[in-house]
Amino acid sequence: MAASSTATAILAALVVCLTGAVTTVDAGFAAMQWTPAHATFYGDETASETMGGACGYGNLYASGYGTDTAALSTTLFRDGYGCGTCYQMRCAGTAACYRGSPVITVTATNLCPPNWALDSNAGGWGNPPRAHFDLSKPAFMKMADWHAGIVPVMYRRVPCVRSGGLRFALQGNAYWLLAYVMNVAGAGDVGDMWVKGGGAGGWVRMSHNWGASYQAFAQLGGQALSFKVTSYTTGQTVLAAGVTPPSWCLGLTYQANVNFS
Template sequence: MASLLRSLSFLVVVAAVVGRAMGAGYSTPVFKATPWKLAYATFYGDESASETMGGACGYGNLFSSGYGTATAALSSVLFKNGYGCGQCFQLRCVNSKWCYKYSPMVTITGTNLCPPNWAQDSNNGGWCNPPRTHFDMAKPAFMKIAQWNGGIVPVMFRRVACIRRGGVRLSFQGNGYWLLVYVMNVAGGGDIASMWVKGSKTGWISMSHNWGASYQAFATLGGQALSFKFTSYTSHETLIAYNVAPPNWQTGMTYSANVNFH
């Protein structure tokens, strides 16, 4: 086990250096990878990953929101009532005949909840029953680490920094008196603990957690340019995105934001 952990740590460092050299996207300066732990992984859907679209985080179409098929539904212990949405994990299949010979790693994003199935035993179908740590992966992601006909495999996993392209994406819903925002494509910790909105005529207004990766403000914000402030759930860093949406912003639209780190 010690030699396996040393090998995994070496590969993660190499991947991080290569990512920076290639300019793979934007990250944040604070988040540090966590130690490796043991869990299990299954998959759902088919090679198209169409069944993984949408989900409990509210990201909708995972291709347009920046996540693609490198995703997984998280068991409750990882999902954390939605605060685990957007977190990135590196996984490698271990100690199974279904693992690929050279045990490649895959980095996935938590985009959905794998709910408990109390009708099944935790070791026989109820894979996501608390307190189990489990990843129900999109099939294309699972097939990068193991043969699909294995069904379920043990994995080593760790939290890693999310590297994203194009800045934070904010999808607006609601109306002139209630703004609901889905937060996507967050780098670094990838997650959101708290959020604020500021109109061009207001101070910072605290937004409450609605569900998944969405936050809401009950305020009259129409006709104002909007700025947003976020705090990461795990790294506790604060990201500020100024003038994300113009005064004529509309619900149903998605706005991209460059961020400053504090």
Template sequence: MASLLHTWRLSFLLVVALIGKATAAGYSTPVFQASAWQSAFATFYGDETASETMGGACGYGNLFSSGYGTDTAALSTVIFKNGYGCGQCFQLRCANSQWCNKGSPIVTITGTNLCPPNWSQDSNHGGWCNPPRTHFDMAKPAFMKIAQWKGGIVPVSFRSFQGNGYWLLVYVMNVAGGGDIANMWVKGTKTNWISMSHNWGASYQAFATLGGQALSFKLTSYTNHETLIAYNVAPANWQVGMTYSATVNFH
């Protein structure tokens, strides 16, 4: 709608986070920072085809067509983080087990699903994903890159990637007006409006290099088709995982 529908303004929050895949679509030189190695455990689900790992709580659908392939894992609650862990990239290697593959190879996987708690099982005997355990339930082909599948469960060392300069993921909260989102765009101070694709829930992603630029966002409501524009939501020095608030113009 071209005319100004409302003269009042509401605020909403944007969680701006760069959480990386190993390589973003269309790019070959991702930029990221890796955390320190930490300890966890890993199991696998499905078979060698990884057909049972398609879909999942992150809403990526067919993981082959969306670019993730079989190097994926369902994450326990503490690393799933109510969905914020979706799309995050991890490096895993088997550690101190007779079932580890020789040479301690490292596999890079993406979190695409939730491994839910199983309170009917002890956390150390079947309830592998019960809080506060850090656990990766991997697609079988990914698991077999680091360990023999006969092991069932193995201790692992893992580290996460803290960002990818080519992938911006935005989680929107407290949207004014209709409250829901049909479409979303982002604009850096050096770019035009860039269309964002739906990731999961109220999360939208853009494959663009936007570091060092102030970010503006435009949304359309699914219910009432209003357009909401929030200028300069995040400053040019915005940081990974920070939450920013902004006032909204309705058009």
């Protein structure tokens, strides 16, 4: 099933379960220092071109991210481990900046791919080692005149503020479970993940598939599923027990009542 179909299912079927939380690190994620970079935008005012994207969040309205989003350059995207991270930024040092340099907050939902045919200062914005943000047009227009095309910015990574628990959008088949992890608070990212059925089996370590998705080659149908999720940045681990009922279905999204701090 396509990622956009899965994300749309959030509105139709969001199952909330009773869970317990276990963390290996007590301290939450703290904001980092301000750093210079540049920002562009893609798409138009409707942000329709930002839907989907390399993280696999599908319809960003349905998955809760809206239009305050960014595609990250290769260095920041980190092969998908940058998905879900949050950044504050403000336009700086150009006449295109709005008065007062308003600060915006965006979530990473896509990749700004490298263009090896161009120099990183002349169109190859996604080329390593450049830190660059390709924003949705609505987000860009909150801090600068869009006619500028590209503007210098100051940015910093910040904690992600989310309402409710972690969300798991499930795809796959009877022998392969693919889970997209969304609505991640704290550092916003996922670096490792495990799944456990309600039967006699133990924890199955899931491998990183692409973007914000993790996979397990196991037969888990008819079992209530629990997940352990570890942050890529902080190493903090959250245990979400009994996230799904035994009758869980592919194509639906299930929500825990635990999240990162």
